[in-house]
Amino acid sequence: MFKPGKALLAVFAVAATVLTGCGSDSGDGNANELRLWHYEGPDSAMGKAWDEAIKEFEKSHPGVKVKFEEKGFEQIQKSAQMVLNSDEAPDLMEYNKGNATAGLLSKQGLLTDISSEVTKRGWDKLLSPSLQTTCKYDERGVMGGGKWFGVSNYAEYGMVYYNKDLFDQYGVAVPKTFDELVAAMDKFKAAGRTPLAVGGKEYPAHQLLYQLALSKADSKWVKNLQEYSGKVDFHDDAWTFAATTFADWVKKGYIAKDAAGIDAEGMGTAFMKGEFPMMVSGSWWYGRVESTVKNFQWDSFLFPGSDLTLGSSGNLWVVPAKSKNKDLAYDFIDITMKKANQNLLGNSGGIPVAADSSAITDPKSKTLLENYQTLVDRDGLAYYPDWPAPGYYDVLVSATQKLINGSASPDQVLDEIAAPYNENLENVGG
Known part of the structure; x- marks a missing residue:
């Protein structure tokens, strides 16, 4: 998915949040702005965790504005190729994993190969092999390849x-x-x-x-x-x-x-x-x-x-090839992979990939994670x-x-x- 996930909003909405931060500019756009797209509802676990990540980004990056635009899943599903092939591409976006989506865009050259960044920041050490499968694609756009075109911070x-x-x-x-x-x-x-x-x-x-x-x-x-x-x-x-x-x-x-x-x-x-x-x-x-x-x-x-x-892994953070502020995008992804944000995601009803298990105190969240571990232990995740x-x-x-x-x-x-x-x-x- 699916999610296509969940908390998958069918309505297109736009919201703007102004943040402050710093970071290096890797494009010709406004070095003081990060354009962020995702389609998680504000009451979802991911929506809550990523909202907190935006606040953390504000503290650690003085001087940069983040323009957050909430998109509907269906809207991104149908228009991603056109948008990412234009000057309207965001700097960072959530996108569905799999051959038909992230794989296709990677094959078309619309996504950034982030392999070196994944290794440098240690994200590969946080994701199990089965979760890595949906982040990596080959030259045909088939998942399980050798290059990282996305990374997920949840399952x-x-x-x-x-x-x-x-x-x-x-x-x-x-x-x-x-x-x-x-x-x-x-x-x-x-x-x-x-x-x-x-x-x-x-x-x-x-x-x-x-x-x-x-x-x-x-x-x-x-x-x-x-x-x-x-x-x-x-x-x-x-x-x-x-x-x-x-x-x-x-x-x-x-x-x-x-x-x-x-x-x-x-x-x-x-x-x-x-x-x-x-x-x-x-x-x-x-x-x-x-x-x-x-x-x-x-x-x-x-x-x-x-x-x-x-x-599978959750939907991916992908950095469009036409992103104008790739370094800022990597910084934001990194915040969502940190334990504090992972623990919040876990206690909000999500499945974190790098949380401290002892920090997950919500009873229903514990059941959610226990059932997930049951599936992982029997290699039961079937995409x-x-x-x-x-x-x-x-x-x-x-x-x-x-x-x-x-x-x-x-x-x-x-x-x-x-x-x-x-x-x-x-x-x-x-």
Whole structure:
């Protein structure tokens, strides 16, 4: 992701914050200004930590202004290539990781190779090998290469958020197996409750489709799909199970038929209002759910019956090739990698990459980190479905909407998502 993360705002908003600071100018722009873009909501863990990083930047860089512009995830997703190829490129921005996004921009020469800076500042020592994979790309724009084009200061993974009050009200136990999950949904549906909050207009629905496939897959399957290291069959047991099960869940009423028109924000808001027992999505929602939900008890659990789940490093800090103040951008990234900022991120519902574990005192944050460690220990982070090919995000949204509204069969949907993947495979020499 996904995040496409979370706290992923669909609305474009602009805010300006003036800071003071110093640093060397590495371009022809205003040496006393750093233009910063990111798309995390102010109530998210990353939004809180990065706001504090801006304040720290102010203290340590007297004389420099930071112009912060908050962007919507979808807006950056669709316009990044055009903007970064113009004089309007920011100095530092958050961008989605993966072959179809950061990889594509690195291949096009729109991002700065920051490898020497990563080594000099020791960021490589803070990120595990699995987290480094999404930061590094080869000449084809395929992740896991030798050059650093981004760095992440947090991690993320998928999970099931659940309304404990509704579980108690209907006598439903937290499912430990896939069959128990289905039985729980049957019980909620019999009581007149649609079990799952789903957003088919954006990423949530196709991430659920991918999670269903992961429940029948292994690490080799993931590597073949994401890194083009082996044959990919979109009609194999895993993908067939995913598409047929998703369609079946719609027919059984586990997923509402109007979900095709609901975006990520609408899905999350509905869950936080207590309208649905469960929401399958990422850790990017965690801090927001924790700060927003006051009228019911909630918690989370790993998707049952699957060793693999969506997850990776978080989105990347990238420095556009046309950044006019690259040194200032590196200084800001460095602040977000320091323990003080990492500890704040962890206690705000995020997953830091370099925090002091003893400094994470919030109980729910501890659970979040413990579940993340469980996934890391079993090599269970399986990336995101839209990463393999440019434009794949829109393909997956459209295909999954067809499963929801019944306008295409599971086989037809699998054909639809296979075609652009195979076309891209030819383009990269796979």
